[in-house]
Amino acid sequence: MSASFPHQAARLDWVQLRALLRCYWRLATRGKLTAAMGRGRAGKQRGLTFVAAMYVLTGLTASAQVMAHIDVFTFALVLHSMTFFIVGMAATSESGDILFSPSESDALLHRPIHPRTLLLAKWVNLIGLSAFLAGALNLFPTFFGLAARGARWWFPLAHVASIFLLSVFCSVAVVCTYGLIVRFFDREKFDNFAAWTQVAMSFLFIGGYQFLPRLMGRFDRLSLDGSPYMFPWPPAWFAAFDAIGCAETTRYFHWALAAMGLAVTGALTYSAVGKLAPSYGEALAKLGETRPRPPAPKRTTERTRRQRNRVMSWWLRDPIERASFRLATAYMRHDRETKLRLYPSLSSFVIFPIMGLLDRHTEVSAFIPLMTVWTLGTLPVMAMETLRSSSQAAAADIFATAPLESAASIFFGVRKATIFFLLLPALCVAAALIMFLGSGGERALVLALPGVVAIPSVSLLPGCLDDYLPLSRLPRIGGQSSKNVVVMFGTMISMGVLAALSYLAWKMEFMWAMLAVEIVLVALVNWLLIRRVRARRLLWE
Amino acid sequence: MISIRQLTKRFGSQEAVRAIDLEIPAGQLVGLLGPNGAGKSTTIKILTGMLLPTTGTAHVNGFDVVSQPLEVKKIVGYVPESGAVFEALTGWEYLELVAALYHIPDEEAQARIGRFGQFFELDEETLRDKHLAAYSKGMRQKVVITSALLHNPQVIFFDEPLNGLDANAALSVKTLITSLAREGKTVVFCSHILDVVERICQRIVILHEGRILADGTLTELQQRCGEQSLEHIFNQLTGTRNLLARAEEFARALTQ
Numbered sequence: 130m131s132a133s134f135p136h137q138a139a140r141l142d143w144v145q146l147r148a149l150l151r152c153y154w155r156l157a158t159r160g161k162l163t164a165a166m167g168r169g170r171a172g173k174q175r176g177l178t179f180v181a182a183m184y185v186l187t188g189l190t191a192s193a194q195v196m197a198h199i200d201v202f203t204f205a206l207v208l209h210s211m212t213f214f215i216v217g218m219a220a221t222s223e224s225g226d227i228l229f230s231p232s233e234s235d236a237l238l239h240r241p242i243h244p245r246t247l248l249l250a251k252w253v254n255l256i257g258l259s260a261f262l263a264g265a266l267n268l269f270p271t272f273f274g275l276a277a278r279g280a281r282w283w284f285p286l287a288h289v290a291s292i293f294l295l296s297v298f299c300s301v302a303v304v305c306t307y308g309l310i311v312r313f314f315d316r317e318k319f320d321n322f323a324a325w326t327q328v329a330m331s332f333l334f335i336g337g338y339q340f341l342p343r344l345m346g347r348f349d350r351l352s353l354d355g356s357p358y359m360f361p362w363p364p365a366w367f368a369a370f371d372a373i374g375c376a377e378t379t380r381y382f383h384w385a386l387a388a389m390g391l392a393v394t395g396a397l398t399y400s401a402v403g404k405l406a407p408s409y410g411e412a413l414a415k416l417g418e419t420r421p422r423p424p425a426p427k428r429t430t431e432r433t434r435r436q437r438n439r440v441m442s443w444w445l446r447d448p449i450e451r452a453s454f455r456l457a458t459a460y461m462r463h464d465r466e467t468k469l470r471l472y473p474s475l476s477s478f479v480i481f482p483i484m485g486l487l488d489r490h491t492e493v494s495a496f497i498p499l500m501t502v503w504t505l506g507t508l509p510v511m512a513m514e515t516l517r518s519s520s521q522a523a524a525a526d527i528f529a530t531a532p533l534e535s536a537a538s539i540f541f542g543v544r545k546a547t548i549f550f551l552l553l554p555a556l557c558v559a560a561a562l563i564m565f566l567g568s569g570g571e572r573a574l575v576l577a578l579p580g581v582v583a584i585p586s587v588s589l590l591p592g593c594l595d596d597y598l599p600l601s602r603l604p605r606i607g608g609q610s611s612k613n614v615v616v617m618f619g620t621m622i623s624m625g626v627l628a629a630l631s632y633l634a635w636k637m638e639f640m641w642a643m644l645a646v647e648i649v650l651v652a653l654v655n656w657l658l659i660r661r662v663r664a665r666r667l668l669w670e
Numbered sequence: 671m672i673s674i675r676q677l678t679k680r681f682g683s684q685e686a687v688r689a690i691d692l693e694i695p696a697g698q699l700v701g702l703l704g705p706n707g708a709g710k711s712t713t714i715k716i717l718t719g720m721l722l723p724t725t726g727t728a729h730v731n732g733f734d735v736v737s738q739p740l741e742v743k744k745i746v747g748y749v750p751e752s753g754a755v756f757e758a759l760t761g762w763e764y765l766e767l768v769a770a771l772y773h774i775p776d777e778e779a780q781a782r783i784g785r786f787g788q789f790f791e792l793d794e795e796t797l798r799d800k801h802l803a804a805y806s807k808g809m810r811q812k813v814v815i816t817s818a819l820l821h822n823p824q825v826i827f828f829d830e831p832l833n834g835l836d837a838n839a840a841l842s843v844k845t846l847i848t849s850l851a852r853e854g855k856t857v858v859f860c861s862h863i864l865d866v867v868e869r870i871c872q873r874i875v876i877l878h879e880g881r882i883l884a885d886g887t888l889t890e891l892q893q894r895c896g897e898q899s900l901e902h903i904f905n906q907l908t909g910t911r912n913l914l915a916r917a918e919e920f921a922r923a924l925t926q
Contacts, residue, residue, distance in 0.1 A: 148767050236750075239718040240772070241740045242771060411722070
């Protein structure tokens with residue numbers, strides 16, 4: 130039975146909208162405070178500020194392209210492509226929490242709010258987040274753009290406006306995608322489909338970002354101005370506003386692109402807020418339902434299960450570790466929030482091999498396996514950080530009441546779950562893709578070995594710096610702890626150094642010797658790190 | 671008043687509510703009881719417009735919960751069992767948000783929040799300055815109850831409203847609930863604290879496995895079951911036999 134909201138109430142309620150926006154703004158800006166006060170163990174959260182600072186630095190490096198003396202349109206296009214990718218990914222990964230927050234249902238669903246008003250409030254919230262990140266990314270390029278060929282002094286104003294429009298486009302595209310999913314899928318299919326749609330959207334954003342450099346490679350003078358390839362490319366629509374706003378010469382091409390951008394954004398907005406809003410109300414009601422899960426069909430034989438259990442029993446000898454492994458596995462497989470946060474980010478881990486597929490005709494370069502293993506190195510750390518938060522954080526009090534001296538076993542269980550269910554499959558997919566890339570795939574694969582050997586040790590870092598307790602923190606927008614950012618950077622740097630050494634060893638043909646030395650060193654480091662993790666006393670603040 | 675006809679709610683193959691019929695006139699205080707999973711919360715969520723029924727109809731003061739959910743939501747108040755609030759807001763900010771959602775003018779809202787604050791002995795400084803995350807469970811429950819009553823609803827659903835309240839606050843809330851019913855509000859009171867239900871409710875409805883097992887005044891239920899206390903009536907209708915003996919046996923096994 131479908132809900133049909135009355136026609137007379139279908140208009141927007143501005144009083145409610147204003148109140149909801151004020152509330153969401155407060156929630157977004159006070160998230161860290163709440164976490165610290167509510168659970169007493171959130172620590173210092175500088176997540177969003179730190180992320181913004183990283184974006185500002187990334188934007189600064191992107192500004193360097195202005196040195197190539199490219200025209201305004203091409204300069205803006207590169208910036209918009211980068212923004213499209215980064216902001217699109219952020220909007221995609223945060224949209225699950227913003228649009229379908231389960232903790233909100235008991236507080237809001239029985240209030241007389243039309244789904245259109247609620248959806249609009251959440252969409253504006255999403256635009257705010259996207260525009261904030263886009264603003265950070267474009268802080269320096271906005272002024273560096275003045276040096277682009279043909280730019281006039283009001284380039285910053287035009288660029289700010291076009292970046293805002295791009296943020297609106299990214300957010301409305303995400304809202305529309307969800308709107309369509311909830312319209313056509315029931316509660317049971319919604320969870321899985323929403324998670325996998327996010328993965329697809331992430332691929333789209335990442336893949337799209339890779340499209341531009343390849344296109345630029347086809348043009349001699351580093352200008353894409355006037356290229357018909359630009360029409361299906363959303364960032365070009367918004368880059369056209371920069372050209373219209375402040376380039377010395379404007380062409381019909383720019384006007385056509387800009388018109389396309391406005392038309393598509395307008396159509397998506399109309400669809401999201403006008404047409405899909407009622408199904409959003411139904412979706413929220415559906416999400417409030419708790420449905421018993423039918424028993425999973427038995428896919429394995431008794432013998433296989435016994436053998437697998439024997440291996441797993443040995444690997445997970447510690448009962449606390451085993452329980453923690455099961456907890457993490459259950460959340461990765463069944464919890465909608467965790468899936469929505471975790472799966473979209475997985476796409477970035479196989480993107481390098483996929484990029485390689487685009488250039489199949491050439492011999493496989495060292496770049497792809499090195500970059501693949503470099504990004505895969507951060508996968509367990511990223512997944513463990515995702516598993517650290519849950520809207521059911523209060524349930525983590527079980528760790529406080531249990532007689533635990535250290536959080537080590539709990540940490541090892543979660544770590545093993547992420548390695549077993551995420552890292553291993555991702556490594557297999559990446560290896561298969563590299564093998565099929567073209568000639569020399571197998572040879573290039575050897576380059577990845579030193580990185581693969583080091584990943585399990587690198588994944589111990591989160592447990593060294595902090596008491597790792599899964600699902601113990603409330604999720605927040607951009608909610609990465611500063612310690613986690615340090616861990617991520619530490620992981621990236623160590624994996625980067627290893628990639629450089631691997632390349633050197635490969636070039637100078639002492640790869641196998643290096644691998645032998647590395648195995649000994651990694652075993653030692655592994656032992657030291659495990660000791661360090663086990664030595665940490667659990668301090669429950 | 672509330673009118674339910676053949677109301678059914680299915681979650682997949684499981685029927686949480688099975689073709690129930692129920693009429694609750696205005697001004698009546700009804701205790702809705704049942705073991706866990708009996709369908710109480712599902713029924714309440716349907717009546718507050720949070721869930722859609724699979725079949726059947728439900729009307730609240732003449733408004734259909736399916737075709738007129740916003741009209742229903744305007745006249746009902748709901749205290750959820752979860753006590754969910756936005757923890758990053760102060761109590762005052764949260765109540766201001768609720769007031770705005772019901773279009774209560776600012777000045778009126780401030781006055782009403784102040785009055786509730788006084789009734790629940792929540793001092794204004796705490797309400798204005800402290801975030802809900804820092805409130806004790808009892809204080810938070812007082813804010814939740816206030817948020818359900820702020821717009822002066824005609825029909826009120828209380829799902830375990832005494833959770834976390836101290837003895838004095840619980841007494842205040844119980845008195846408030848009976849007074850609201852006397853003032854003509856329709857009140858549905860869900861609780862597992864049977865002696866409270868026994869004392870304050872004019873009528874008792876017992877749900878089990880999605881069906882209504884018993885519906886009547888306490889005296890009617892006593893006559894029907896031949897038991898005096900509601901606890902024993904409830905156990906006779908819904909519980910397992912030999913509870914006492916089983917509990918003793920289990921405790922013995924546990925300590926051995």
